[in-house]
Amino acid sequence: MTLISHDLFSISPELRVREVTLSAHDDFQTQRAKLASIMLDAMYQFVGLLDVEGRMLEINRAALDGIGIHMDDIRGKPFWEARWWVVSPETQNVLRGLILRASQGEFVRGDFEVYGQRMGEETIIVDFSLLPIKDSDGNVVFLLPEGRNITEMKRAEAALARKNEELQASWDLICRQRDELQSLYDRLMVEQRLSERLLLNLLPYPIAERLKARPEIVANSIPEIIADTFPEVSVLFADIVAFTRFSAGMSAEHLVAVLNEIFTEFDTIADRLGLEKIKTIGDAYMAASGLPEPVADHAVRAAEMALDMIEALRLFNLRTGHNLRMRIGINCGSVVAGVIGKRKFIYDLWGEAVNTASRMESHSLAGRVQVTDATRNLLEEFFLFEERGIIEAKGIGAVHTWFLTGRRQPISR
Template sequence: MNQPKILIADDVDYLVDFMISHLETMFNGAEYFRARNGYEVFMMAMKLKPDLILLDWEMPEFSGMEALQTLKANPNTSEIPIIMVSGFSKPEHVKKALEAGAIDYLKKPIEPQELLARVHTAMTLAGTLHELKHQKHQLEEEKKKSDQLLKGLLPAEILDSMKNYGDIAPKRFKNVTVIMADLVDFTVKSQKMSPKRLLDELQTIFTAFDQITERYNCTRIKTIGDAYLAVSGMWHNPQNHALIAAKMAERMRQYIVEHNQKHHIDWQIRIGINSGDIVAGIISENNLSFDIFGDTVNTASRMQSYCDPMQINVSHSTYQLINDYYVLVRRISRKVKGKGAVNMYYLHRPLQSRANKTKELQTDKML
């Protein structure tokens, strides 16, 4: 540090001149400032942000010790290195100053060589601490970026488990509801947009879907191109996972309507819902991709495929769990590979009976 700013706080003029005269032999072009009491020390430290303060303990009105405690308590001055200068020579005085935050202690009468040595050591130590804090801040920022990236790849519960245990074993989840949403005619519409506009649209829509998923305490699994996969009931909503999934799907559809009106675009969405058991886990040690598997997932995908635009297509297993809360329209059974004819239903509207209103209110309060 070629031109440090040094604040000397002492009410005795010749001591200030004495210290400056010797410090000038060590620093080329340093700036020196003078304070005569504790009040001036604090105000000048706030304004100047000096690189070092030499602080006399026995100043009038507002002592050096009081100034030290005030400086260390204020976040704007707490990191300024301070050497306490005092005629007190007992060990308890040194201990008190160091515990209050002083970086070193210089006893009077001041020996020039000791002054230079302690100032040099204090400046070096302060520079090292500053660099370490800077590196710590950089590491924390990098960690935030990494955590944010992982948050986009893995559910929060999986991240917590990885941090605590370091490994994620495959797990079977019973009685959950899978939601599969897909943008209609995405390929055709994407050819009419610039790459930037297309990606901006997907980012906006899927970010909104993430927020909806989080609001309903569901779990986003992944996006597959223009498709969005989520689950209700994996870690939350074990008793009413299907009802929560239905409400979430309605909100996703409503968001598309609002987005179209706001941005003068014409996206449409298909949503398939199915309830049952799934297996979940990370499929590769070299690829942090958390995924879900099983017939329940495949059927949810079929529900989405056999769905008309802006409809929510529900499987029979989900129908059995929500038909007390919704009016559902039964559709013609469709043949599904490996399953034969499969019953499916369109989610029409919530039932409006008083009992169901009460149940829905209770569900909403849980969100």
């Protein structure tokens, strides 16, 4: 039985490959040994054989040629003294430790930087291992060193690690920027809600929406003239009688607290009945119904608010022990409404109906709600009145007026 085809020896009975001579007359085992030698020498990676003390017995030729040494120069010498391992004393010491462990029967493995290219002038990284080879009695008799060049793999791994670090750094940056943007967005939303709340404290909701819809609006100007005419609205003025005398000697905190409690209750009534608070001036309160969204029952709403304001002040007096009273005036008619101002703008009303409503308040009596004929005509189906008669209103002249005294029946809304 032979391994090699006879055709290989058709020209000559012998064939030399490197330092191995193949013969057509070799038996099977000899052929196997010679082929193994050829294979070992031609291996690209490093492989060899050591005794249990770590002395070199055989190294494959490819490894020897790669570093430029001859086997005769190193055979029988300690493996760690070969040129591969003189990169550093530390590397040589680690190798000696591995040989000691392998000679005791342990398979050992690790990555090393060694001289391996350009005649030993350039380092490579090898995946190195030592396999103990035992005899039939289980005793370690040889060590099989094997080294695989993993320099390119390590470089690729290092490049991949750097790229991963760069990607991670980019991702971390993106996350930080996302978090910063989210934080900024959240702050902007808070500021926007605060701005909208402040805007709604100054302006009716539809007017505020008209302002927000204009992209050219800037912080210190209103580029659009916002003005509307409303043919049918009711205007209400209220004033606390003799409040200046009442507040004399009162601390600023107490004064503001009293007015805030009263006017906050008035705001609640206005919201419930759908009136628009226009402004407060000192201890005076102004509201209107029928704007900026027109409603058919604007007069009824204003009358309801006036009576509720009188009742709210009565309950306030019961809680606090004060004896405050109000004058209220209501008038219906046409008004012009719009936004005025530059930095501190306000939604305000103008027109004869507004002036007349103001005179209805200023010429009213404490605890009474005074209205004009036009207002009474819109309300007499639902409310009770007491005729006051003709009064001389400043800047207007003679006006026939009535006092609103109560409700005829509950009004369903």
